[in-house]
Amino acid sequence: MSFHHHSYLASVKRQITMITTRTATPADATAISALLTELDYLDTAHFIDQRLAELLVHPDERVLVAEEDGALLGVLSLHFIPQLALKGDFCRISYFCVSSNARSKGIGRLLESEGEALARARGCDRIEVHCHSRRSNAHRFYYRQGYTESPKYLCKSLAAAGREGGEQ
Numbered sequence: 001m002s003f004h005h006h007s008y009l010a011s012v013k014r015q016i017t018m019i020t021t022r023t024a025t026p027a028d029a030t031a032i033s034a035l036l037t038e039l040d041y042l043d044t045a046h047f048i049d050q051r052l053a054e055l056l057v058h059p060d061e062r063v064l065v066a067e068e069d070g071a072l073l074g075v076l077s078l079h080f081i082p083q084l085a086l087k088g089d090f091c092r093i094s095y096f097c098v099s100s101n102a103r104s105k106g107i108g109r110l111l112e113s114e115g116e117a118l119a120r121a122r123g124c125d126r127i128e129v130h131c132h133s134r135r136s137n138a139h140r141f142y143y144r145q146g147y148t149e150s151p152k153y154l155c156k157s158l159a160a161a162g163r164e165g166g167e168q
Helices: 003-015 026-038 048-057 107-122 136-144
Strands: 019-023 061-068 071-081 090-098 127-129
Touching (some): 026 048, 026 061, 026 071, 026 090, 048 061, 061 107, 090 107, 107 127
Parallel strands (some): 090 127
Antiparallel strands (some): 019 061
């Protein structure tokens, strides 16, 4: 086998890696906190272990992660909300982040697809996401996945004045 052919095969072999999705585990807390930092949630490290443990056992919550070669590259947190006036639940994406150095590789699409499958299996009639107006790249992603703008969303903060944290 020529050196050129061997180099090509080695190159192809390096490019073929498997991105997998799975339910998060408590061991993922530190990596999830690092991803949330990319969304400007800068202070999750001191409580992420407890919060993740609570979400993982809650019947209306699912936290999915995407990984490649053992490295966590994305997280998707889903909340299922029963509706009083309609038969089905609806699903809200509460947090969704793909590592900045792993974007445009299909990881977000894979996680969103897995989330949609979970929502359908749960009998949800829709998925919604609240995304901060400054996140224009995220908006483009959601539009490509079939999301449309819906009626105005209003919010009243109950956080103490001066409390730090990111926005979606």
